[in-house]
Amino acid sequence: MIIKLFCPSCAYExxxxxxxxxxxxxxxxxxxxxxxxxxxxxxxxxxxxEVILDNIKLELLFEMGANALIDGYYREAVSSxxxxxxxxxxxxxxxxxxxxxQDIKDISQTWKPMSKLxxxxxxxxxxAVLLLTGKPALLxxxxxxxxxxxxxxxxxxxxxxxxxxLFGDAVMKIILTNLEDxxxxxxxxxxxxxxxxxxxxxxxxxxxxxxxxxxxILTCVDIRYPQNNKTKLEDHYDRILRDREPTHMSLLxxxxxxxxxxxxx
Numbered sequence: 594m595i596i597k598l599f600c601p602s603c604a605y606e607x608x609x610x611x612x613x614x615x616x617x618x619x620x621x622x623x624x625x626x627x628x629x630x631x632x633x634x635x636x637x638x639x640x641x642x643e644v645i646l647d648n649i650k651l652e653l654l655f656e657m658g659a660n661a662l663i664d665g666y667y668r669e670a671v672s673s674x675x676x677x678x679x680x681x682x683x684x685x686x687x688x689x690x691x692x693x694x695q696d697i698k699d700i701s702q703t704w705k706p707m708s709k710l711x712x713x714x715x716x717x718x719x720x721a722v723l724l725l726t727g728k729p730a731l732l733x734x735x736x737x738x739x740x741x742x743x744x745x746x747x748x749x750x751x752x753x754x755x756x757x758x759l760f761g762d763a764v765m766k767i768i769l770t771n772l773e774d775x776x777x778x779x780x781x782x783x784x785x786x787x788x789x790x791x792x793x794x795x796x797x798x799x800x801x802x803x804x805x806x807x808x809x810i811l812t813c814v815d816i817r818y819p820q821n822n823k824t825k826l827e828d829h830y831d832r833i834l835r836d837r838e839p840t841h842m843s844l845l846x847x848x849x850x851x852x853x854x855x856x857x858x
């Protein structure tokens with residue numbers, strides 16, 4: 594899966610001459626996705642700056658699964674969907690603990706012995722859902738989806754496109770349903786924990802000659818920018834394919850951005 598970045602220096606220079614009558618295009622470099630979300634971008638003008646992918650792991654893993662599904666890698670899609678769900682369990686649990694004012698050090702120490710044990714993570718997540726919402730947690734079907742996942746991950750089963758899609762849709766439903774609860778019950782904590790999970794800059798913030806850019810990509814299970822009318826994988830295929838096409842980044846004025854957002858609603 595590739596991601597589109599930008600040169601912070603070029604964007605900054607373009608912004609200084611931006612006015613309400615023009616839109617300036619900045620070339621967009623592409624990179625393969627990395628685990629730490631940190632990239633050094635060298636543009637055609639010779640600028641070298643850091644750009645941070647400001648998404649968290651559960652979003653990116655699910656997006657990787659959707660891309661794999663489109664490309665025909667169905668086993669890899671299932672693996673990515675399953676990993677995304679596990680990271681969501683962790684994220685949900687942390688949001689809940691912080692929402693109830695638990696100490697961050699205590700939270701970290703409590704999660705540490707569970708960090709490599711999937712069943713304990715499910716238990717922690719299930720308890721957090723009950724505590725936060727007062728209702729049982731939404732989980733994978735123990736008679737259908739759980740055996741299917743285990744067969745793919747542990748036994749090397751190669752699923753069909755339909756099987757991988759059904760599994761991805763099931764995972765997507767769990768994540769989106771719970772995210773909606775978090776947005777209603779703990780919106781401030783949700784944003785706070787999201788920021789804690791995003792990568793930190795490598796650059797010295799006091800170095801005026803260094804520019805650090807951030808880019809947040811749209812994803813199927815998007816925490817910051819939910820797409821409430823898109824609850825199935827197939828709803829996102831057009832966007833994913835469109836994101837693969839060559840592009841330039843446009844710098845818009847405030848008025849242009851407001852108009853663009855209004856048209857999207």
